[in-house]
Amino acid sequence: MGTKETEQNALSRRDFIRLTGIGSGAALLAACGAAPATPPSAASTAGTGAAAAPPQKTTEISWWNGYSTNTVKQVTPLMIAEFQKLYPGVTVKYELTGGPPGGGDFQEKLLASIASGNPPDTATVFSTPAEFAARGSLQAIDQEMSTAKWAKPDAFFSNPLKSCQFQGKTYGLPSSAGAGGIFLNVEKFKAKGISTKREDFPKTWDELKRLSAEFLVKDGDTIKEVGFVPWTSLDWLPHVWSGLNGGKLFDATTGKYVLATDSNVEWLNFWVTWLDEQGGGDIEKFNLAGKWGDTYPDHAFQQKKQAMAQGGSWEATDSEIPFEWECVKFPVGPSGSKSVTGFWPNWWVVPKGSPHPQEAFEFIEYISTKGWEIWFQGIMDTPAWKAFPADILTKKLVAKVGVARAKDVNQFFAQYLNDSVEMWNSPVESFADNTIKDMIDQVLHKKQKPKEALQAAQTVLQAKVDEVIPKS
Amino acid sequence: MSRFTSATRRQGTARRPLGLSRRVRDNLRAYLFVSPWIISLLVFTAYPVFASFYFSLTKYTVLNPPEWVGLNNFRTMFTKDPLYWKSVWNTLYYAVLSVPLGLAVALGLAMLLNQRSWGIGIYRTAFYLPSLMPAVASTLLWIVLLDPQLGLVNAGLTLVRLPRLGWLQSAAWAMPGLILMSVWSGSGPPMLIFLAGLKDIPQSLIDAAMIDGANSWQRFRHVVLPLLTPTIFFNLIISIIASFQVFAVAFVASTGGSGSAGPLNALLVYMLLLYRSAFNYFEMGYASAMALTMFVVLVLITLLLVRSSSYWVYYQAGRRR
Numbered sequence: 091m092g093t094k095e096t097e098q099n100a101l102s103r104r105d106f107i108r109l110t111g112i113g114s115g116a117a118l119l120a121a122c123g124a125a126p127a128t129p130p131s132a133a134s135t136a137g138t139g140a141a142a143a144p145p146q147k148t149t150e151i152s153w154w155n156g157y158s159t160n161t162v163k164q165v166t167p168l169m170i171a172e173f174q175k176l177y178p179g180v181t182v183k184y185e186l187t188g189g190p191p192g193g194g195d196f197q198e199k200l201l202a203s204i205a206s207g208n209p210p211d212t213a214t215v216f217s218t219p220a221e222f223a224a225r226g227s228l229q230a231i232d233q234e235m236s237t238a239k240w241a242k243p244d245a246f247f248s249n250p251l252k253s254c255q256f257q258g259k260t261y262g263l264p265s266s267a268g269a270g271g272i273f274l275n276v277e278k279f280k281a282k283g284i285s286t287k288r289e290d291f292p293k294t295w296d297e298l299k300r301l302s303a304e305f306l307v308k309d310g311d312t313i314k315e316v317g318f319v320p321w322t323s324l325d326w327l328p329h330v331w332s333g334l335n336g337g338k339l340f341d342a343t344t345g346k347y348v349l350a351t352d353s354n355v356e357w358l359n360f361w362v363t364w365l366d367e368q369g370g371g372d373i374e375k376f377n378l379a380g381k382w383g384d385t386y387p388d389h390a391f392q393q394k395k396q397a398m399a400q401g402g403s404w405e406a407t408d409s410e411i412p413f414e415w416e417c418v419k420f421p422v423g424p425s426g427s428k429s430v431t432g433f434w435p436n437w438w439v440v441p442k443g444s445p446h447p448q449e450a451f452e453f454i455e456y457i458s459t460k461g462w463e464i465w466f467q468g469i470m471d472t473p474a475w476k477a478f479p480a481d482i483l484t485k486k487l488v489a490k491v492g493v494a495r496a497k498d499v500n501q502f503f504a505q506y507l508n509d510s511v512e513m514w515n516s517p518v519e520s521f522a523d524n525t526i527k528d529m530i531d532q533v534l535h536k537k538q539k540p541k542e543a544l545q546a547a548q549t550v551l552q553a554k555v556d557e558v559i560p561k562s
Numbered sequence: 563m564s565r566f567t568s569a570t571r572r573q574g575t576a577r578r579p580l581g582l583s584r585r586v587r588d589n590l591r592a593y594l595f596v597s598p599w600i601i602s603l604l605v606f607t608a609y610p611v612f613a614s615f616y617f618s619l620t621k622y623t624v625l626n627p628p629e630w631v632g633l634n635n636f637r638t639m640f641t642k643d644p645l646y647w648k649s650v651w652n653t654l655y656y657a658v659l660s661v662p663l664g665l666a667v668a669l670g671l672a673m674l675l676n677q678r679s680w681g682i683g684i685y686r687t688a689f690y691l692p693s694l695m696p697a698v699a700s701t702l703l704w705i706v707l708l709d710p711q712l713g714l715v716n717a718g719l720t721l722v723r724l725p726r727l728g729w730l731q732s733a734a735w736a737m738p739g740l741i742l743m744s745v746w747s748g749s750g751p752p753m754l755i756f757l758a759g760l761k762d763i764p765q766s767l768i769d770a771a772m773i774d775g776a777n778s779w780q781r782f783r784h785v786v787l788p789l790l791t792p793t794i795f796f797n798l799i800i801s802i803i804a805s806f807q808v809f810a811v812a813f814v815a816s817t818g819g820s821g822s823a824g825p826l827n828a829l830l831v832y833m834l835l836l837y838r839s840a841f842n843y844f845e846m847g848y849a850s851a852m853a854l855t856m857f858v859v860l861v862l863i864t865l866l867l868v869r870s871s872s873y874w875v876y877y878q879a880g881r882r883r
Contacts, residue, residue: 227625
């Protein structure tokens with residue numbers, strides 16, 4: 091009897107299993123229901139620019155970056171170290187999210203973090219801040235800029251700064267504004283007895299086309315070498331080509347796309363004529379003949395099959411061009427009046443809901459101004475900050491070409507930036523870039539005439555802008 | 563005699579917890595044990611699916627609360643977005659070619675690997691390995707192989723005096739290039755399933771056919787293939803669903819998702835346009851509408867296939883189901 095009572099009072103197998111199940115379920119529900127850790131109180135919300143509490147002694151700010159070459163990986167710790175010396179109460183936690191090719195899933199993670207109210211303090215973005223700002227995801231920094239040490243509104247080249255602005259407010263800082271130009275293979279020019287001096291370079295499109303024809307080499311119908319290919323680097327240079335012919339693609343003041351103008355039609359017709367005269371008329375057959383593009387190692391310029399290539403200032407060091415080269419300005423189109431260039435910034439922003447916006451601004455201010463001195467010594471990305479010291483040169487370039495030449499190249503791109511076009515300022519920039527590229531693709535494949543293609547693209551893009559910024 | 567006898571319990575005079583019958587208690591315990599899986603299904607699968615249905619009827623940028631727009635997204639999709647129909651065409655092109663080709667290659671490989679020979683395990687492993695490679699890595703590999711100037715594929719074509727092709731730089735050949743990549747990397751799993759199906763075919767039937775004078779093609783056509791139809795049916799459904807959802811290989815092959823998706827958008831598949839809309843263009847509502855449409859289409863195709871299976875799928879019980 092005692093034994094049976096003991097057995098009955100002891101935990102049965104069934105009861106044990108039941109209790110285990112209940113316990114597991116309860117633990118799971120508790121874990122699901124746990125409140126997320128709330129970030130430290132944010133000082134301001136979208137665009138008010140209200141002053142934050144003074145920085146605490148051990149404030150840690152997070153910095154997200156979505157892309158990194160080996161050089162970037164080397165210079166970023168140096169920049170952070172210098173910043174932390176200037177601001178001893180702030181430490182920077184650098185987080186690299188995503189990577190080449192394509193930047194990984196950085197933008198998705200950034201958007202998700204902003205949407206969930208848990209963004210990093212600051213981030214580097216690879217699409218224009220105007221696009222993010224149009225959707226209310228960034229903090230305006232005008233207030234901070236007005237009292238800033240270095241990053242005052244007039245401290246930057248005008249058009250690079252405009253790329254960070256939306257409806258009159260500033261939502262980020264451009265640290266670099268890699269200006270564009272045309273790189274020449276000096277050896278090939280010398281072999282033809284053609285001057286490589288900047289002042290002797292063609293001033294008009296027609297002159298450039300004639301010069302390009304000098305370098306064209308064919309074997310029967312097969313193209314072996316070319317002079318210049320204007321329809322490359324379509325990520326950013328269409329704005330330049332439009333500007334060179336006196337036009338533009340987007341007017342940020344009115345919020346209108348202005349693709350379907352006579353000057354733009356003239357520009358694209360010029361390209362089609364070039365393709366017919368020097369490219370055999372068939373864009374795919376032409377592309378099969380060589381990897382025409384910029385100055386990077388796997389492209390025809392470095393393979394010495396292309397005498398001239400358009401590209402950005404960073405290519406002076408990044409591409410590691412193994413022969414003597416020169417950089418010159420873009421020639422002007424028939425309807426243009428002066429040579430203009432473009433730029434491709436890295437942008438630094440303070441996301442909406444940033445836990446430490448004041449410290450974050452101090453950091454991006456530093457990176458875009460004084461801190462860029464460190465970056466620039468590794469990569470020749472033309473600074474957007476006008477007060478950048480002229481004597482700071484990229485070490486790699488100095489090692490390759492000497493101090494005097496490095497200063498000359500540096501000055502060329504820096505001064506050219508004064509003649510940059512307005513670009514990267516559309517609230518639908520990503521969509522627009524793809525649409526414009528598709529439009530040019532249609533024209534070069536001869537599926538559409540330039541006028542028709544430009545009109546179609548303008549209609550699509552304007553509809554998209556009107557969705558994002560409804561007319562009041 | 564103790565009050566607590568099993569006989570007494572069986573008569574139901576023992577106390578019942580919560581007044582519930584034993585059957586109900588047993589069921590509750592079962593649900594409790596599967597509750598972790600059910601909760602994760604509800605939270606991580608069902609909720610996002612229903613949320614997506616809701617977002618498809620809104621203008622939603624992720625960064626701002628959704629704004630109800632009704633069927634606007636669908637109207638834009640079907641009537642105003644030229645890229646939508648381009649992506650549908652590209653996806654259908656991909657599916658119609660890659661599915662039969664992939665299944666044929668997988669079946670062929672399975673037939674070859676259904677042998678008893680030395681080292682057959684090594685061969686099976688070798689043919690399955692490509693499917694273990696991450697999509698990004700295999701696509702990057704194929705981008706190099708299909709390089710028009712320096713790639714091995716064009717080098718091979720030149721060797722046999724065939725013209726070089728533009729592959730991913732050609733509007734006409736970009737999609738065939740993508741299909742080639744997918745067949746190479748995607749044949750492994752269906753191959754294994756076909757192998758299992760082949761192993762399931764009774765050797766006695768094949769021997770009987772041989773005795774009756776059937777040659778190898780006749781044995782395949784009249785014995786192996788009919789008995790393999792359940793496996794083909796399964797692989798067909800899985801392959802069709804996967805082909806409609808192709809993304810990674812197109813994303814990487816088309817310069818990582820930015821810029822034109824190949825010449826004349828030849829590589830702009832449905833999921834790539836959906837991804838761009840959601841994450842590059844801040845149009846999560848529109849992307850949700852695309853996702854819902856894809857879901858409906860796949861359900862319809864699957865139902866159609868299941869309905870049709872009664873006409874062509876044979877089970878070893880001896881009759882069609």
